Amino acid sequence: MFSKILIANRGEIACRVIKTAKAMGIKTAVVFSEADADALHVEMADEGVFIGPPPATESYLVIDKIIDAVKKTGAEAVHPGYGFLSENVTFAEALAAENIAFIGPNVEAIRVMGDKIASKKFANEAEVSTVPGYLGIIDTPERAIEIANDIGYPVMIKASAGGGGKGMRIAQSADEVKEGFISSVNEAKSAFGDDRIFVEKFVTNPRHIEIQVMADKHGNTLYVGERECSVQRRNQKVIEEAPSPFVDPAMRKAMGEQAVALAKAVKYESAGTVEFIVDQDKNFYFLEMNTRLQVEHPVTELVTGIDLVEQMIKVAAGEKLALTQDDIKLNGWAFESRIYAEDPYREFLPSIGRLKRYAPPAESKEKDLVVRNDTGVVEGSEISLFYDPMIAKLCTWAPTREASMDAMLNALDGFLIEGIEHNIPFLAALYGQERFRSGALTTNYIKEEFPDGFQGIEPDAALKQRLALVGCFAQLKHEHRMSGISGVLLDQQDPVREDWVVQIGDWSSPVRIEHSGSMAEIFLGDETQGGTSHRVMSAWVPGERVFVGSVDGASAVVQIKRVMGGYEVAHRGVSTKVSVHPPKVADLVKLMPEKPEPDTSKMLLCPMPGL
Numbered sequence: 301m302f303s304k305i306l307i308a309n310r311g312e313i314a315c316r317v318i319k320t321a322k323a324m325g326i327k328t329a330v331v332f333s334e335a336d337a338d339a340l341h342v343e344m345a346d347e348g349v350f351i352g353p354p355p356a357t358e359s360y361l362v363i364d365k366i367i368d369a370v371k372k373t374g375a376e377a378v379h380p381g382y383g384f385l386s387e388n389v390t391f392a393e394a395l396a397a398e399n400i401a402f403i404g405p406n407v408e409a410i411r412v413m414g415d416k417i418a419s420k421k422f423a424n425e426a427e428v429s430t431v432p433g434y435l436g437i438i439d440t441p442e443r444a445i446e447i448a449n450d451i452g453y454p455v456m457i458k459a460s461a462g463g464g465g466k467g468m469r470i471a472q473s474a475d476e477v478k479e480g481f482i483s484s485v486n487e488a489k490s491a492f493g494d495d496r497i498f499v500e501k502f503v504t505n506p507r508h509i510e511i512q513v514m515a516d517k518h519g520n521t522l523y524v525g526e527r528e529c530s531v532q533r534r535n536q537k538v539i540e541e542a543p544s545p546f547v548d549p550a551m552r553k554a555m556g557e558q559a560v561a562l563a564k565a566v567k568y569e570s571a572g573t574v575e576f577i578v579d580q581d582k583n584f585y586f587l588e589m590n591t592r593l594q595v596e597h598p599v600t601e602l603v604t605g606i607d608l609v610e611q612m613i614k615v616a617a618g619e620k621l622a623l624t625q626d627d628i629k630l631n632g633w634a635f636e637s638r639i640y641a642e643d644p645y646r647e648f649l650p651s652i653g654r655l656k657r658y659a660p661p662a663e664s665k666e667k668d669l670v671v672r673n674d675t676g677v678v679e680g681s682e683i684s685l686f687y688d689p690m691i692a693k694l695c696t697w698a699p700t701r702e703a704s705m706d707a708m709l710n711a712l713d714g715f716l717i718e719g720i721e722h723n724i725p726f727l728a729a730l731y732g733q734e735r736f737r738s739g740a741l742t743t744n745y746i747k748e749e750f751p752d753g754f755q756g757i758e759p760d761a762a763l764k765q766r767l768a769l770v771g772c773f774a775q776l777k778h779e780h781r782m783s784g785i786s787g788v789l790l791d792q793q794d795p796v797r798e799d800w801v802v803q804i805g806d807w808s809s810p811v812r813i814e815h816s817g818s819m820a821e822i823f824l825g826d827e828t829q830g831g832t833s834h835r836v837m838s839a840w841v842p843g844e845r846v847f848v849g850s851v852d853g854a855s856a857v858v859q860i861k862r863v864m865g866g867y868e869v870a871h872r873g874v875s876t877k878v879s880v881h882p883p884k885v886a887d888l889v890k891l892m893p894e895k896p897e898p899d900t901s902k903m904l905l906c907p908m909p910g911l
Contacts, residue, residue, distance in 0.1 A: 301326070301617050301619075302326055302616075302617055303327060303376065303615075304327040304346075304375045304376060305321055305326055305328060305329070305376065305378065305379055305613070306366075306377070306379075307328060307329070307368060307378075307379050307381065308384065309341075309360070309381030309384055309386075310333075310336055310339060310341055310360065310676065311341065311687065311753070312382055312676035313381035313595075313674075313694065314330055314676065315675065317381065317610065318341065319344075320610050320613070321613070326613070327347075327453070328344075329346060329347045329349065329369070329370075329373035329375050330342055330345040330349070331360065331366060331369050332348050332349070332350060333350075333351060333353060333356075333360065334350075334354050334668050334689075335354035337350070338681075338682075339681070340676050345838050349368075349372055349373060351365040354684065354686040356384065361384060363385065363388075363528070363851055366378070367395070370395075371396070371398075374636065375400075375403070376401060377403050377613075377617075378395055378402055379403040379609075379613070380404060382592050382593055382595060383688065385592075386404065386591075387410055387590070387591050387592055389407060389584050391412065393407055394410040395404060402616065404566050404591065404612070405569050406568075406569060408566070409566045410591045412566055413588070413590075413591045414591065415460055416458060416459070416460045416498065416588055417435050417436075417496065418460075418589060418807055421434065421435055422562070422565065422651075423586045426561050426562050426565040427558075428558045428559075428560065429585050431577060431586070431587070432446040432451060433451060433455075433500025434451070434498060434499050434500055437497075437498070438481070438495050438497050438498060441477065441478040444457065444478070444497070445477045445479045445501045446476045448474065449474070450673065451499065451500070453471070453473065453502075453830075454470055454501075454504065455470075455477065455501060456499070456500050456501070457471060457484045457498075457499055458479065458484070458499075459484055459487070459496070459497060460496040460820065461493075461496065466487055466492070467485075467488035467491060467594055469481075469483055471502075478501075490685060503577050503585065506578060506579060506899050507546055507577070507578040507579075507741060507742055508530045508577060508578075509530070509532045509547065509555070509576050509578050509584070510527050510574065510575040510576065511555050511573065511574045511576070512571070512572075512573055512594075513560060513563045513571070513573070514571050515563055515572070515621075516569060516615045516620050516621045517565075517621050518621075521560045521568065521706055522623060522624070522628060523556030523559050523628070524604055524628055525543055525604060526542065526543055527540050527541065527596055527599055527600060528542070528543070528544035528546065528741065530741040530742055530745060531730065531736075531745050532743050532745075532746065533734070535598065538638055538727070538746070539635065539636065539637055539638070539727065539743070540596035541635045541701075541704075541766070541834065542599035542600050542603045542633070542634050543630050543633070544631075546578070546582070551582055551584070551901045554692070556578060556771060558574075563589075566589075570590075570612050570615050571593050571611060571612050574589050575588050575798040593608060593612065595638070596693075598693060599636045602632075603630050603631055603633065603634050604630065604631070606623070606628075616755055624863050630697045632700070633697065633698060633699070634670075634697040634704060634705070635705065636694070637695075637708060637712065637727045638690060638693055638723075639689055639691045639694055639715065639723065639724060639727075640689045640690055640882055641683045641689040641720045641722060642721065642722070642723055643721035644721075644723045644726035645754060648909055650689050650908060651721035652666070652684060652685050652689075652720065653719065653720045654680065654719050654720075655679055655680060655681050655717065655718070655719050656679075656718045656719035657845070658679040658681070659845070660675065660694070660716075660719075661694075662690060662778070666882060668699055669698055670695075671694075671695070671696055671711055672694075672695040672696075673693070673694050673695070675691065675692035676692075683720050683808060691722065694711055694712065702737070708731055709731050709732065711853065712727055713728065713857035713870070713871050714848070721762045724875065725870065725873045725874075727873075728873035729743070729756075729757045729872075729873030732757070732872050732888055749770075749892065757873040758874075759876060763871075764807055766851050766871075766872070767804060767833075767858065767878055768804055768811075768824070768848075769834050769851050770798065770851065770860065770871075770878070771802060771804075771860075771867050771869065772802055772811050772813060772822050772836075772880055773836045774842070774847065774862075774867055775800065776796070776815055778842050780796055781842050783796055796815075796884065798812055799812050799882070799883060800812075800882060800883070800886075801810070801879075802824075802878065802879070804877070804878055804879075809824045809825055810826060811880070818838060819837045820836045822835075834852050836851075837850050838856075840860075845861060846858070856871075857871070864872065865879050865881070865889070866878050866879035
């Protein structure tokens, strides 16, 4: 086994690999750019090597600098994480030439599977089901139109060296093929330095389901269940889960066996992922193979109990897999939410800046609930414009899909981030949708559910009432604190009032509160004309930014911040203000004029920072 490995990456994946290496008793070294000098992965590793300026092309992507760092630290192997050099054939070859172990597959597997045209031809030869299409190189728009006419519309125009949605277009007609072909060629050449394009049938209402495979250097290859990755935005995954709500045992076995056949054909070793596109009739077609660890690997780990990074390290060290296919059992349900520094209210524009507050939900590992947060930042970290805007991968596991979703909603509600914009409200809104909860997913899900972009969630009557009750409880606690001197309550001399008016937007209600310690009995409405009684319980105290308690017996996690005239609250994707006033003040508030929005029609406003 290795005594020291170098991680040629940064952020959350570098931190995640370090955790497993430490558990295995392996020392770790990392590389870092000028922008990452104070990063979490540098702090966690046993040693770090500075490799240059912030741009990845001058640091993390410079092969000579990575190999020099390996030599400086005396590391025996390199884990590439994902992205950067993880699927770079030249990098794998350079490591082999220096007799440095690569914690990943062999060079030939990377080469063949990294080329979409070559990989599809290889899959055909291995008798893996593939999408109908033309796998030869297409030189002109006219030739692309001829092929599309033969295949039948709609078609997908794709870059052979593509990834992350780049160089990819859907065409419904000959005119769209012509336009899409030119765009894909230009984008592919710019992004990958490779302008080869191919055309295949576009599967309507598709699901994106992938099979995790694991193989050693001794010919043993296993499939480790599937992941549902259909919820995507611009071909980038947003939420993943394992297992898939669409896959039955027979389908899982068929997909898994084809994935293993492909891996064996290419003499694969290490962890890898075979991605399939699946139609509404459960027909599945090979999409591509990722010759690395996937971003969404934690959900597979949570439902199988297998540490995939540990297996990768052991395989790279020449060990045989200690598992057989019969040992792979799927237990419970897991979700992963990708937390990004981006503004969902402004077409997901990236957001940069300092994390003034960063308080993720506490990680836990209990019999019926696991909360896991793979992250590469801490409070005070800088989100720069040089790298991927992912802040964290929040994961939950529970015995059932519904319980895991509910756990995720509570975890998202308690995930406090300030200083930059983030996509947590959008993620919470997705988990709250009936269609999502029913598992009726396709890769068009976000486009269909939010055709005009994300505008936030308007709370229904029940949610307004829930937030109003939390606001009333907070106001009660605030008033108690105000009435105390040196920690001694003066209820007898200056009692806390019990009658209020609570307001959210245009909705308001009279309130009366009876309280005892951490419990409050709150009466909404006119009690003489059918008002309702509610019980709120919590150990929350003023100043805490997350309220954790229960409302009418149901758990409630609400982000809360005191502002002028009330509280800003965030819960289940809703961000709103709860105002709590004495009745006379509430009457006066109604007379206050609303501050108009400033006129920006004659201004040029930069939508985002950049270079």
